[in-house]
Amino acid sequence: MRVHICAVGRMRAGPERALLDDYLTRFERTGRALSLGPVTVHEVEDKKGMGSDAEAVLLERALPQNALIAIMDERGKVMPSPDFANTLAQWRDDGQSDVAFIIGGADGIARSLRAKANFRLSFGAMVWPHMLARVMLSEQLYRAATILSGSPYHRT
Numbered sequence: 001m002r003v004h005i006c007a008v009g010r011m012r013a014g015p016e017r018a019l020l021d022d023y024l025t026r027f028e029r030t031g032r033a034l035s036l037g038p039v040t041v042h043e044v045e046d047k048k049g050m051g052s053d054a055e056a057v058l059l060e061r062a063l064p065q066n067a068l069i070a071i072m073d074e075r076g077k078v079m080p081s082p083d084f085a086n087t088l089a090q091w092r093d094d095g096q097s098d099v100a101f102i103i104g105g106a107d108g109i110a111r112s113l114r115a116k117a118n119f120r121l122s123f124g125a126m127v128w129p130h131m132l133a134r135v136m137l138s139e140q141l142y143r144a145a146t147i148l149s150g151s152p153y154h155r156t
């Protein structure tokens, strides 16, 4: 199952970029044997004053056809990492070829796009900067792959 991260804004070189690249590389390496990955990051513009409606148009354009749409939203479902891992495995086992995680910009994700989501994932009630949310998602993808492969990275 291919994984897509569709996100508002361009991530520049720096600590977040280094972490993102590292976790995505680790996820792809661990996920290969599990039929999880590869990951593609689709970045859309976040021009000042553009607003979430205009961003939603660009995000929708970046979505692969027939992808399961999982939006990142603080009002979404909070779940333990093993449950997230099992959810990914379930989508894969259901024959889902692509899953797209959507991360909004400063104004969040437009209502029109939120209405199309199949799943809403939350990292808790606090609002995180969108670049950090991208890094956190990449780490949780890697963690999920280690849980599914039985590697000792995840400890409870």
Ligand SMILES: C[S@@+](CC[C@H](N)C(=O)[O-])C[C@H]1O[C@@H](n2cnc3c(N)ncnc32)[C@H](O)[C@@H]1O
Residues within 6 Å of the ligand: 071, 072, 073, 074, 075, 102, 103, 104, 105, 106, 107, 108, 109, 121, 122, 123, 124, 125, 126, 127, 128, 129, 130, 133
């Ligand atoms: C700065 S936040 C925007 C928050 C905005 N107030 C809203 O109404 O969604 C940018 C993006 O980061 C992601 N994000 C931030 N905090 C999150 C959380 N706790 N759980 C899941 N995603 C989060 C979401 O995709 C959000 O659209």
